[in-house]
Amino acid sequence: MSFAAPLKNLDDELARFHGRLKAGAVFVLLLAAALLARAYHLQIGQHDYFIQRAESNRISQVPNPPNRGLIVDRNERVLAENYSAYTLELRRAKTQDLEATLAEVGRLIEITPGQLRRFRRLLAESHEFETVPLKSKLTDEEVAILATHRYRLPGVEVKARLFRNYRAGDGMAHVVGFIGRINDVDLKRLREDGRAENYRGSTHVGKTGLEQSYEQLLHGRTGFDQMEIDSSGRAVRMLSRIPPVPGRDLRLHLDVELQAVAEEAFGDYLGGLVALDPNTGGVLALVSKPGFDPKLFVDGIDPETWKSLNESPDRPMVNRVLRGIYPPGSTIKPLMALAGLELGVRKPGDRFADPGYFTLPNSTHQFRDWKRGGHGVVDLRRSISQSCDIYYYELAVDLGIDRMHDYLAQFGLGEKTGIDLEGESSGLLPSREWKQRRWKQPWYPGETVIAGIGQGYHLTTPLQLAAATAMLANGGKRVEPRLVQAVRDPRTRAWEPLPGAVRGEVAIDPRHLELVREGMKDVMRPGGTAAKAAAGAPYTIAGKTGTAQVVGIKQGARYDASKLALQHRDHALFIAYAPTENPTIAVAVMVENGGSGSGTAAPIARAVLDYYLTGKRPGDLALEAGNAAD
Amino acid sequence: MPRTKNWILRRLGHLDGILLLLVLLLLGVSLAVVASASGQSPARISGHLVNIGLALGVMVVMANVPPHILSRVGLPLYVAGVVMLIGVALFGEIRNGSRRWLNLGFMAFQPSELLKLAVPLMLAWYFQRNEAVLRAKHFLVGGALLLLPFVLILRQPDLGTSLMLGASGFYLLFFAGLPWKVILGGGALGAASLPVVWGLLHDYQQRRVLTLLDPTSDPLGAGYHIIQSTIAIGSGGLFGKGWTQGTQNQLDFVPERTTDFVFAVFGEEFGFVGVIFLVALYLAMVARGLAIAARAPTLFGRLMAATLSLNLFTYVFVNMGMVSGILPVVGVPLPLMSYGGTALVTLLLGMGIVMSVATHRRLNKS
Numbered sequence: 001m002s003f004a005a006p007l008k009n010l011d012d013e014l015a016r017f018h019g020r021l022k023a024g025a026v027f028v029l030l031l032a033a034a035l036l037a038r039a040y041h042l043q044i045g046q047h048d049y050f051i052q053r054a055e056s057n058r059i060s061q062v063p064n065p066p067n068r069g070l071i072v073d074r075n076e077r078v079l080a081e082n083y084s085a086y087t088l089e090l091r092r093a094k095t096q097d098l099e100a101t102l103a104e105v106g107r108l109i110e111i112t113p114g115q116l117r118r119f120r121r122l123l124a125e126s127h128e129f130e131t132v133p134l135k136s137k138l139t140d141e142e143v144a145i146l147a148t149h150r151y152r153l154p155g156v157e158v159k160a161r162l163f164r165n166y167r168a169g170d171g172m173a174h175v176v177g178f179i180g181r182i183n184d185v186d187l188k189r190l191r192e193d194g195r196a197e198n199y200r201g202s203t204h205v206g207k208t209g210l211e212q213s214y215e216q217l218l219h220g221r222t223g224f225d226q227m228e229i230d231s232s233g234r235a236v237r238m239l240s241r242i243p244p245v246p247g248r249d250l251r252l253h254l255d256v257e258l259q260a261v262a263e264e265a266f267g268d269y270l271g272g273l274v275a276l277d278p279n280t281g282g283v284l285a286l287v288s289k290p291g292f293d294p295k296l297f298v299d300g301i302d303p304e305t306w307k308s309l310n311e312s313p314d315r316p317m318v319n320r321v322l323r324g325i326y327p328p329g330s331t332i333k334p335l336m337a338l339a340g341l342e343l344g345v346r347k348p349g350d351r352f353a354d355p356g357y358f359t360l361p362n363s364t365h366q367f368r369d370w371k372r373g374g375h376g377v378v379d380l381r382r383s384i385s386q387s388c389d390i391y392y393y394e395l396a397v398d399l400g401i402d403r404m405h406d407y408l409a410q411f412g413l414g415e416k417t418g419i420d421l422e423g424e425s426s427g428l429l430p431s432r433e434w435k436q437r438r439w440k441q442p443w444y445p446g447e448t449v450i451a452g453i454g455q456g457y458h459l460t461t462p463l464q465l466a467a468a469t470a471m472l473a474n475g476g477k478r479v480e481p482r483l484v485q486a487v488r489d490p491r492t493r494a495w496e497p498l499p500g501a502v503r504g505e506v507a508i509d510p511r512h513l514e515l516v517r518e519g520m521k522d523v524m525r526p527g528g529t530a531a532k533a534a535a536g537a538p539y540t541i542a543g544k545t546g547t548a549q550v551v552g553i554k555q556g557a558r559y560d561a562s563k564l565a566l567q568h569r570d571h572a573l574f575i576a577y578a579p580t581e582n583p584t585i586a587v588a589v590m591v592e593n594g595g596s597g598s599g600t601a602a603p604i605a606r607a608v609l610d611y612y613l614t615g616k617r618p619g620d621l622a623l624e625a626g627n628a629a630d
Numbered sequence: 631m632p633r634t635k636n637w638i639l640r641r642l643g644h645l646d647g648i649l650l651l652l653v654l655l656l657l658g659v660s661l662a663v664v665a666s667a668s669g670q671s672p673a674r675i676s677g678h679l680v681n682i683g684l685a686l687g688v689m690v691v692m693a694n695v696p697p698h699i700l701s702r703v704g705l706p707l708y709v710a711g712v713v714m715l716i717g718v719a720l721f722g723e724i725r726n727g728s729r730r731w732l733n734l735g736f737m738a739f740q741p742s743e744l745l746k747l748a749v750p751l752m753l754a755w756y757f758q759r760n761e762a763v764l765r766a767k768h769f770l771v772g773g774a775l776l777l778l779p780f781v782l783i784l785r786q787p788d789l790g791t792s793l794m795l796g797a798s799g800f801y802l803l804f805f806a807g808l809p810w811k812v813i814l815g816g817g818a819l820g821a822a823s824l825p826v827v828w829g830l831l832h833d834y835q836q837r838r839v840l841t842l843l844d845p846t847s848d849p850l851g852a853g854y855h856i857i858q859s860t861i862a863i864g865s866g867g868l869f870g871k872g873w874t875q876g877t878q879n880q881l882d883f884v885p886e887r888t889t890d891f892v893f894a895v896f897g898e899e900f901g902f903v904g905v906i907f908l909v910a911l912y913l914a915m916v917a918r919g920l921a922i923a924a925r926a927p928t929l930f931g932r933l934m935a936a937t938l939s940l941n942l943f944t945y946v947f948v949n950m951g952m953v954s955g956i957l958p959v960v961g962v963p964l965p966l967m968s969y970g971g972t973a974l975v976t977l978l979l980g981m982g983i984v985m986s987v988a989t990h991r992r993l994n995k996s
Contacts, residue, residue, distance in 0.1 A: 009762040009763070010762050013762065013764070013929070017807070017932055017936075018924060020804060020807065020936075021805070021920050021923060021924055023804075024801070024805070024920065024939075025916075027940070028916050028940065028943045029913070031943060031944075031947040032912075032943075032947075034947075034951075034956070035909060035946075035951065035954070036905070038950075038951070038954045038956050039863065039902055039905040039906075039954060040902060042860060042864035042955075043863060043864055043866055043867055043868065043897065043901060043902040043905070044867070044902055047864060047865070047867045047868075049864065050860070050861050050863075050864025053861045053865065054862070054864075054865035055877075057861065058877045228881070229881070230881040230882045230883075231881060231882040231883045236881065
């Protein structure tokens with residue numbers, strides 16, 4: 001083997017190696033170019049996009065929900081307030097095994113079956129990254145226990161939250177209402193109204209009552225903290241802050257003491273009562289029995305309790321004052337009398353002999369009076385104080401349904417009163433036009449007859465009766481009922497009055513009005529249908545009793561309460577205002593299955609009038625349920 | 631004393647001035663970035679300084695080991711490494727779903743790390759022995775020597791390490807003169823067999839590739855790292871947000887930011903200008919390494935210097951490519967920048983070898 005070949009080979013190999021070095025260098029340069037091209041694309045080409053991504057990574061708008069406004073009564077006694085408490089909440093997305101976590105939490109602190117049911121219902125309605133409350137109002141001890149075991153309970157969070165407390169109890173539930181967790185329906189409505197942004201960070205919204213109707217004032221404006229956060233979402237520092245504006249406090253016309261007196265006066269009866277200031281329309285008391293505990297709803301009600309409330313035959317969730325519709329019965333007679341006078345169908349001096357029945361021409365059907373044999377000679381005043389049915393059968397026929405409808409409509413019957421609560425019924429003021437539209441039938445004369453005593457198609461709410469009574473008291477001014485009299489400015493803490501609204505005024509001849517008012521005063525005087533209820537009152541009352549039939553009584557048969565099942569007994573009605581010289585309160589009472597207005601409804605109204613006008617409670621006066629019929 | 635001083639100077643004399651300057655520059659940048667990325671944690675910085683000191687010491691030692699001595703350890707190191715790989719396959723510990731670790735009783739050890747150095751040494755020694763008579767069969771043997779540990783590591787499974795090992799072995803074969811026909815043919819064959827390889831990949835490996843192609847498909851899982859690191863780099867812009875001013879970095883959005891994803895921090899805080907500077911430093915190191923290879927007196931020295939230089943840039947490319955979202959996420963640190971002792975020591979050990987090649991000019995018989 002010569003040396004030449006290897007040396008030649010060596011030279012070749014070295015030359016080839018240098019070639020390979022160049023190729024390697026080119027390869028490296030290509031890789032470097034690729035890296036720089038990528039860096040250019042990210043840092044120069046898409047810089048704006050990535051800057052924005054980095055900013056949205058680090059900056060978080062943390063909503064700072066405002067404190068909800070308080071609701072206080074006319075004497076600033078608190079009805080709805082806030083308090084801070086710890087809640088146990090679960091974030092499903094962070095729990096590994098939800099059931100195991102629930103079981104573990106259940107071993108640490110007491111979780112009731114109701115809380116668990118409520119939790120599961122809320123869980124089904126919420127997204128998995130939301131926190132769902134399991135137990136609220138934790139004790140300090142429970143907070144401590146959970147804090148020590150937190151590390152092995154991922155997804156379990158203890159949060160300090162503001163809660164709503166309703167101090168006034170069940171009786172105020174129909175007025176104040178309640179707030180509840182924002183659900184999909186609420187969220188949709190908030191979005192449609194463009195208010196969703198203001199509810200970021202809010203968990204609750206008004207669902208019923210004042211909490212619902214004054215939601216916009218009560219909620220306040222959500223503040224926002226612009227926070228710098230790290231990758232785990234922990235706030236590092238605050239960049240800027242828009243403070244929240246607290247909601248406005250509401251001050252009611254209502255007096256909780258008066259409300260309590262009214263509730264107590266109902267005893268075991270169900271029904272509704274509403275008392276208005278006839279001059280302003282301010283609602284002094286609004287009772288719907290039975291009530292319910294609004295606190296049950298604040299954090300979501302458990303399905304079984306909801307079912308029992310919703311399916312109870314007593315229907316505690318229905319506000320009877322706003323939504324209960326009943327025939328007004330004889331309470332319509334003062335308005336009918338006024339219609340007769342004002343439209344010239346009756347003269348103040350007119351008298352008439354009551355035979356105890358009424359028949360239409362060409363008919364044998366007898367419309368009876370509640371009193372067998374009639375009331376003898378009756379004038380307008382006496383027709384009211386004795387509640388003479390025959391008088392009003394005849395008056396109704398003389399007026400005709402069209403004039404009757406048009407006159408009564410001026411007093412707001414068949415129309416929503418415009419109270420500052422949602423869900424009011426309009427009732428029904430029958431007319432020829434209505435019957436044609438609803439039933440495709442002509443109006444029959446017999447229907448006019450019974451309409452004259454507030455029966456037949458007539459349907460009114462207790463609130464409508466109270467508003468109409470207020471008009472009799474104030475001389476025809478149609479004031480809208482209002483619960484809220486003032487709202488408080490969150491900055492100055494000053495109460496700003498919230499004026500009520502007047503829907504016009506019915507011009508009434510003062511002589512005619514005086515006559516009707518005298519009739520209503522006579523009702524409360526010895527010999528009047530509700531005389532017993534007024535006994536011993538240090539002020540004068542004008543009132544009118546009534547009954548609303550639950551079942552029809554056959555021709556020729558007599559109504560006998562003792563023979564009817566309780567739920568078929570008549571509803572008792574009573575309207576009144578006082579003091580008659582200068583009325584400051586008008587009241588309407590409806591007692592379900594109460595029998596007679598004078599026996600059950602009038603004493604309840606009396607208790608309310610007494611407390612409002614004299615400060616005396618019902619215990620001070622022994623009131624017996626009288627049997628005087630209306 | 632003068633004798634000791636002379637001895638020290640003689641030892642330091644084996645360092646390559648240009649490479650040393652570049653290494654120190656990069657380590658300086660690394661200190662600044664690791665300090666920023668760790669929130670200027672004293673523990674991290676001092677730990678990094680200790681690692682740097684240790685690695686520089688190893689580099690000085692290696693620079694003083696003459697290439698002919700070094701070439702002798704290639705075979706034993708390779709044999710030991712392969713035996714340990716087989717040991718791993720049979721008795722290794724499973725961590726995170728793959729069998730990579732050998733428990734030596736006092737420490738757990740990844741033999742695959744050893745092979746990263748042993749394979750080039752072994753191949754360079756083998757080609758040196760057969761210098762001037764290189765034929766096809768030598769490349770076949772060389773390929774087989776590479777394939778054995780490659781397959782063993784791939785099966786652990788550790789795709790990243792096996793590919794990096796494959797790359798360094800391939801560079802050596804390439805510099806040794808592997809014919810272009812074979813390279814291009816192999817490349818074509820490799821491309822054609824991609825679908826088959828895809829089927830052989832493990833689920834998590836496939837997922838990594840898919841996540842790379844569309845990071846948004848899994849924004850909270852595997853894609854999160856890539857999304858956040860590209861946001862960091864992109865938001866850096868031309869000049870960067872400034873040292874310790876990167877929000878993605880400081881607020882913890884960039885994962886693994888002192889180690890594998892340190893480039894995201896660098897890109898965010900020093901911008902495109904910084905990236906150009908950094909790439910330029912690495913290119914200068916590669917250029918210096920290739921120049922040393924070009925002037926090296928022995929085939930062993932040439933092959934080692936050239937391979938280690940290309941290897942360095944391969945790590946740079948794979949890491950930066952992964953962090954900036956053009957390569958899948960494989961656990962490869964950025965040379966001389968990432969925090970971490972093992973990688974730093976391994977790298978400067980390689981640089982020490984390159985310096986040794988540069989400063990031992992006398993032709994030694996092996």
